[in-house]
Amino acid sequence: MGKVFFALATLCASQLVYGATLSESSKVLGLSFEKKDVADKTLFGLRKRSSSSTVSTTLTNVEGIFYYVNISLGTPAQEFAVVLDTGSSDLWVLSDEAPICSSDPSYYCPYGTFDASESSTFVEILEGGFNITYLLGNSDIGNIVNDTLRIGGITLDQTTFGLVTDAASSDNMGVMGIGYVAGESTIEQDDAIYPNFVQSLYDRGIIESRAFSLWLDNLTAKTGTVLFGGIDTTKYTGDLVAIPIHKDVYSGVIDSYDVPLTSITFQTDSSSDPSSNFIDGSSIVPVSLDSGTTSIILPNDLASALYLGFGATVPDAAFGNTTAILPCSIGESSSVFNFGFSGTGPLISVPISEFILPLTDNYGNPLSDPSTNVPICQLAIDFANGGPSLLGDSFL
Secondary structure (H helix, E strand, O other), X not given: OOEEEEXXXXXXXOEEEEEOOXXXXXXXXXXXXXXXXXXXXXXXXXXXXXXXXXXXXXXXXXXXXXXXXXXXXXXXXXXXXXXXXXXXXXXXXXXXXXXXXXXXXXXXXXXXOEXXXXXXXXXXXXXXXXXXXOOOXXXXXXXXXXXXXXXXXXXXXXXXXEEEEEOOOOOOOEEEEOOOHHHOOOOOOOOOOOOOHHHHHHHOOOOOOOOEEEEEOOXXXXXXEEEEOOOOHHHEOXXXXXXXXXXXXXXXXXXXXXXXXXXXXXXXXXXXXXXXXXXXXXXXXXXXXXXXXXXXXXXXXXXHHHHHHHOOEOOOOOOOOOOOEEEHHXXXXXXXXXXXXXXXXXXEEEEHHHHEEEOEXXXXXXXXXXXXXXXXXXXXXXXXXXXXXXXXXXXX
């Protein structure tokens, strides 16, 4: 059984570590990422229905939140920014022939499109073999292909990925899924299972552990790092606490980072003791840790209770009937939600400000309550509606 490690005590930067084995290591890959804020928090919901080895890359942190990394594919290199997603397992990018991009790729698909005819190292593996559907119901369809991948100063030739030729209208950016191979969209096609990005790093000896950690440079930073193959012990103080990863409640196998959420309590800024218990520890809610989703997504009764705890309201269908609205000033409180895992496991405190996202019109202008002129925000908590529960970037 795999494990997730939480860094407790004082964090130098937010850090989560995923993997079956962790050790201090120098054979690693480090990748920078950036955080991107988006106006529509429903835009991203990507969870798919002592060694000496690590690799790191820079993360970019983009209000509704997602993290992206920069890669290139093909020969000569074609550049892309792709969402870093712990909730899925496939790497895919958009084809320049995808209808949503073809009329004006630089405008409609600004994060990059792939022109297979321009790459001398491109190989098509299975036409029509790629088909992935995400939590929000958006599907992306295309071909399974091979080409050269460059990322974080390394080159991986003959890397398998999806080349999407028919994408959902909202999916104008590719995805790098770093979940388990068992979570690949092709897992039910015997002729299409392949080593995904993390597995390829391990198979080629670039890392010695299929573990990774990610952190922001600080709590408000737009950049951070994802480190494959190990941990950076300078990024936290205290202990790493392991909790088990559970089998997926739908597939019956370990194919995602599902952990047992056993308590949620609310603590006001004026009290040292929790004032409300939303899960009391007597029940377990399996949740997936998912960097590709902005919100936290919980069973409807639990999400409704949290709405009431925030004093939020659910407006009419003009906003979508599960988008909770509340005054932005609530985010100025120093109150926290405490998330407890695995019974006696780690307790993670999250400021309520992390769940308050700006609400804007189609032109990016902040919205206000028309009756009071008070700025209004949206709450990054959504109904699961019988589907899987997730802890997305608002928690992470």
